[in-house]
Amino acid sequence: MEFKMQTRKLEFYYGKVRALSKITMGIEEHQITALIGPSGCGKTTFLRLLNRMNDVISGTHLAGDVLLDGQNIYAPQVDVVEVRKRVGMVFQQPNPFPKSIYANVAFGPRMLGLNNKAKLDEVVERSLRAAALWDEVKDNLGKSGMLLSGGQQQRLCIARVLAVEPEVILMDEPCSALDPLSTLRIEELMRDLKTNYTIIIVTHNMQQAARVSEWTGFFLLGELVEYNKTGEIFQRPKDKKTEDYITGRFG
């Protein structure tokens, strides 16, 4: 079985401090993989390694491999911009640019050189529809993205990612700043999206992991303690630490 993404003995250091130790993990295509664990366990750091977002932070280094379709994204000849185009990211805090809704969604394609107005219109509409936002904003595409509600902003950020047509979408606690109703909408959206995309989500919310994901990885102190089918993890955890965490004994 070929994994969409795979890490092999992945280690990551902030200066001399080791944040991740030897993470080996395979991500199945067209499935949702949830990463859970207490704050500071390294799950967000791990997620950001999958599209080289940690390159931005100075004084860090890594060891091991991250493979996308079998190719190491940290290999010297690899173009980081190309990696990020194929592996999109949605952040914890909805972060639309201080631009119009249209400009937000068109941003990625424009950066990649698409300037044809008709084609951009089409991409914007398709992406907003796919992110289940089109009906709410179609008459106000010129309005600033900052004026939308939190849940709408997050769906706008998802639309923005979809416009680039990535293969994998990373979501870093995408619902932690949202109310329950908006959270539900995003979760529905994730289920729709997995037909075409591979999704990896970091979440603090274990019910969310149980609700949306096929696979769950439990992180603790920089280690991947247990990784299995979501049902197995929540019903028959093999590791005592996993069991303690999901039953709420700590964390």
Add this chain to the structure above:
Amino acid sequence: MMSRYFVDRISRRLVLCFGTVAFLILIFIAVFILKGSLPALEEVGIVDILFGTKWYPSHEAFGILAMFAGSVIVTLLALVMAVPLSVGCAIFLAEVAPRRISNIARPAIELLVGIPSVVYGLVGMVVLCPFIAHLSGTGSGSSVMAAAIVLAIMILPTITSISEDSLRAVPTLYKEGALALGATHWQAIHHVLLPASRQGIVTAVILGTGRAIGETMAMVMVIGNSPILPANIFAPARTLTGNIAVEIAAATGIHESALFVTGLVLFILIMIINSLGFIICRRKND
């Protein structure tokens, strides 16, 4: 037991006093300049002063248009040189430079703000003017060009450090959002960081402009101080500030009053520029 409230009441009154004093001083200066200007405004006429191109105090000609133009031209020229340089420098320090380098360069640039303007003037006089004289082939090199270059160097640190602050104030989330969409670092700077910090940069430019208009000593030393409209940028000219500094010691009567009018024009010009900066700053905070 009542002392806490007593101190509170007293200190509130005290700071109110300080605030009032500062405001009164400003009013006092404004009234003083206005009063000093009145004789010239009455005798020569406001139109002849503001739009007259001839400044011959011995022949009772007090047109300050040449000096007004001198100040404006030198300032604009300095901005043309300083703005791209400063904004580029700010981008370098905020985004491109390794932390080791920006940690040294930033305080160094801020230090430049503190160097007395006479020192800039001196360097301009000794180094720049001879060089310009050599280039243009005539005169001493004291010219609009020399003044603009000195001024550009003087406002560079102001614009750079304020622009850099506003670039750094842009949430990391914007930049990461852009990068995560496949934008290159430069695209993220150009399309996200710069637009998001535009108001801060405009404010920086306006503060730099205010500083440039008000600069006196360095201008007097390198611009040549001829009270005529400069024929080209290698010709000498005179600024509004220089007009006062050069002549006030020997001026009496209506001549002195005309210099007060020069001061009044400067005062109003700077008030306009600073209010512009204030308005833009305020809009940013909304």
